[in-house]
Amino acid sequence: xxxxxxxxxxxxxxxxxxxxxxxxxxxxxxxxxxxxxxxxxxxxxxxxxxxxxxxxxxxxxxxxxxxxxxxxxxxxxxxxxxxxxxxxxxxxxxxxxxxxxxxxxxxxxxxxxxxxxxxxxxxxxxxxxxxxxxxxxxxxxxxxxxxxxxxxxxxxxxxxxxxxxxxxxxxxxxxxxxxxxxxxxxxxxxxxxxxxxxxxxxxxxxxxxxxxxxxxxxxxxxxxxxxxxxxxxxxxxxxxxxxxxxxxxxxxxxxxxxxxxxxxxxxxxxxxxxxxxxxxxx
Amino acid sequence: xxxxxxxxxxxxxxxxxxxxxxxxxxxxxxxxxxxxxxxxxxxxxxxxxxxxxxxxxxxxxxxxxxxxxxxxxxxxxxxxxxxxxxxxxxxxxxxxxxxxxxxxxxxxxxxxxxxxxxxxxxxxxxxxxxxxxxxxxxxxxxxxxxxxxxxxxxxxxxxxxxxxxxxxxxxxxxxxxxxxxxxxxxxxxxxxxxxxxxxxxxxxxxxxxxxxxxxxxxxxxxxxxxxxxxxxxxxxxxxxxxxxxxxxxxxxxxxxxxxxxxxxxxxxxxxxxxxxxxxxxxxxxxxxxxxxxxxxxxxxxxxxxxx
Numbered sequence: 001x002x003x004x005x006x007x008x009x010x011x012x013x014x015x016x017x018x019x020x021x022x023x024x025x026x027x028x029x030x031x032x033x034x035x036x037x038x039x040x041x042x043x044x045x046x047x048x049x050x051x052x053x054x055x056x057x058x059x060x061x062x063x064x065x066x067x068x069x070x071x072x073x074x075x076x077x078x079x080x081x082x083x084x085x086x087x088x089x090x091x092x093x094x095x096x097x098x099x100x101x102x103x104x105x106x107x108x109x110x111x112x113x114x115x116x117x118x119x120x121x122x123x124x125x126x127x128x129x130x131x132x133x134x135x136x137x138x139x140x141x142x143x144x145x146x147x148x149x150x151x152x153x154x155x156x157x158x159x160x161x162x163x164x165x166x167x168x169x170x171x172x173x174x175x176x177x178x179x180x181x182x183x184x185x186x187x188x189x190x191x192x193x194x195x196x197x198x199x200x201x202x203x204x205x206x207x208x209x210x211x212x213x214x215x216x217x218x219x220x221x222x223x224x225x226x227x228x229x230x231x232x233x234x235x236x237x238x239x240x241x242x243x244x245x246x247x248x249x250x251x252x253x254x255x256x257x258x259x260x261x262x263x264x265x266x267x268x269x270x271x272x273x274x275x276x277x278x279x280x281x282x
Numbered sequence: 283x284x285x286x287x288x289x290x291x292x293x294x295x296x297x298x299x300x301x302x303x304x305x306x307x308x309x310x311x312x313x314x315x316x317x318x319x320x321x322x323x324x325x326x327x328x329x330x331x332x333x334x335x336x337x338x339x340x341x342x343x344x345x346x347x348x349x350x351x352x353x354x355x356x357x358x359x360x361x362x363x364x365x366x367x368x369x370x371x372x373x374x375x376x377x378x379x380x381x382x383x384x385x386x387x388x389x390x391x392x393x394x395x396x397x398x399x400x401x402x403x404x405x406x407x408x409x410x411x412x413x414x415x416x417x418x419x420x421x422x423x424x425x426x427x428x429x430x431x432x433x434x435x436x437x438x439x440x441x442x443x444x445x446x447x448x449x450x451x452x453x454x455x456x457x458x459x460x461x462x463x464x465x466x467x468x469x470x471x472x473x474x475x476x477x478x479x480x481x482x483x484x485x486x487x488x489x490x491x492x493x494x495x496x497x498x499x500x501x502x503x504x505x506x507x508x509x510x511x512x513x514x515x516x517x518x519x520x521x522x523x524x525x526x527x528x529x530x531x532x533x534x535x536x537x538x539x540x541x542x543x544x545x546x547x548x549x550x551x552x553x554x555x556x557x558x559x560x561x562x563x564x565x566x567x568x569x570x571x572x573x574x575x576x577x578x579x580x581x582x583x584x585x586x587x588x589x
Contacts, residue, residue, distance in 0.1 A: 023383035032369060109362060110369070113427070115332055117383040118356035276350075279334045 033140025
């Protein structure tokens with residue numbers, strides 16, 4: 001059939017909703033991520049702490065001698081999630097899934113292909129954000145819920161849930177909070193560069209460097225340690241107290257929440273400026 | 283209402299002027315934007331396709347401003363000048379994916395993707411990863427993704443880049459056919475003879491300005507102040523030159539007996555064409571061929587841009 005014959009193409013059917021178009025982007029991005037063996041290995045590595053926590057639950061139940069020093073309380077889930085942030089799984093997954101998400105499109109010209117399709121700039125952002133968000137949940141919410149499963153399958157009572165009935169909600173809310181925070185931030189960094197590597201380096205430098213540099217400066221000036229809210233990782237860990245309802249006098253979790261919200265708003269502003277009004281000049 | 287209308291549109295890149303007060307209207311059919319690199323062709327196409335906003339003036343596509351306007355994008359197909367394919371997916375998957383962004387359901391998108399690939403001659407490479415495609419194959423894929431959703435407006439930025447001769451012929455034929463089917467087709471190019479094969483409607487651009495627009499013959503008529511060359515092949519050039527030399531309106535005349543040619547420059551070409559006919563009818567001259575070197579796009583373009 002010659003190239004010019006388009007007679008078959010008159011389309012009388014309905015078109016999908018805008019959300020379905022964002023999901024199409026998300027699905028393609030996710031499938032490309034999952035094709036990378038290194039990403040799958042990273043996800044597996046991020047689940048190692050889950051095995052340790054599951055062992056902890058198992059030992060607490062079946063090894064009475066260990067019950068003095070191995071206990072299962074609501075604190076286990078908070079510690080697990082904050083450790084996923086502190087020991088970098090969340091950061092690494094966000095880096096891998098998000099740093100090149102937009103910058104690669106900018107450098108390859110795929111951004112032009114997206115912008116010339118009947119999708120809004122927000123649809124595009126959403127399509128890029130969903131895979132990063134889900135990847136972060138895979139190393140936070142999913143294992144945390146899996147630990148609930150382990151706990152419920154081996155426990156002979158529901159003591160943890162009786163003392164902290166809102167614990168599942170806390171886990172879900174805090175995981176979503178972590179996911180939202182890192183997703184928005186890494187995409188904001190990604191849209192600032194046409195190189196995924198530069199964006200990745202910038203993301204790591206800001207995420208890790210903020211706390212290190214600030215602490216170093218305070219130490220050099222012989223000032224007291226800066227509040228956790230001034231470090232990206234520190235603020236995320238600190239904010240957990242709010243979600244798990246165990247704020248003590250020495251903590252500054254509300255300040256951390258404010259700092260994180262501010263950074264998310266700043267990231268959203270950057271994304272809006274870069275994507276919302278983006279032009280393709282070259 | 284024109285399908286595409288630009289009114290006093292200017293576009294700056296910082297201090298650099300990309301397009302300067304351009305006013306144009308495009309109707310269904312093929313129109314070629316012609317000009318050297320930096321002429322403003324791509325800027326104009328990006329303004330039309332909503333990838334750029336005008337710094338001044340208004341751009342209207344199907345009655346609406348195209349920038350960030352998904353309604354317009356649904357009716358528009360763009361073949362960008364350069365787009366790398368880095369995604370590790372097959373051609374059919376990539377095309378299907380882009381069709382999903384147009385709102386086609388899974389089954390429709392899959393069927394259209396296969397069909398479009400078949401039409402650009404990539405059906406045998408449908409399952410091949412696009413990252414392994416040659417330059418020509420990538421260009422065919424870009425064309426497939428631009429036409430697969432059956433747009434009303436097609437915009438091709440240098441569409442023949444990277445294509446082999448067969449591919450060029452196919453694409454030229456297709457562009458002409460799409461134009462004759464009532465689609466509004468804009469094509470940018472700096473390859474003059476290929477543009478002439480696609481259309482007679484041209485917009486000649488240079489340094490961000492429109493030098494001329496319209497039918498190539500109409501443009502030529504607008505240039506009456508510029509002497510028009512007529513090349514005559516005759517067995518006796520000296521004799522013909524003698525008959526023409528005292529005519530009013532003759533700007534210059536030269537002849538070459540070796541090549542059996544007389545070349546004259548005049549600002550009244552129609553009168554000289556009539557005169558030559560009379561000379562033949564009166565047996566005052568024998569003429570084998572009359573041609574006008576100026577009556578092609580290249581000559582018009584070179585004259586207008588002074589190159």
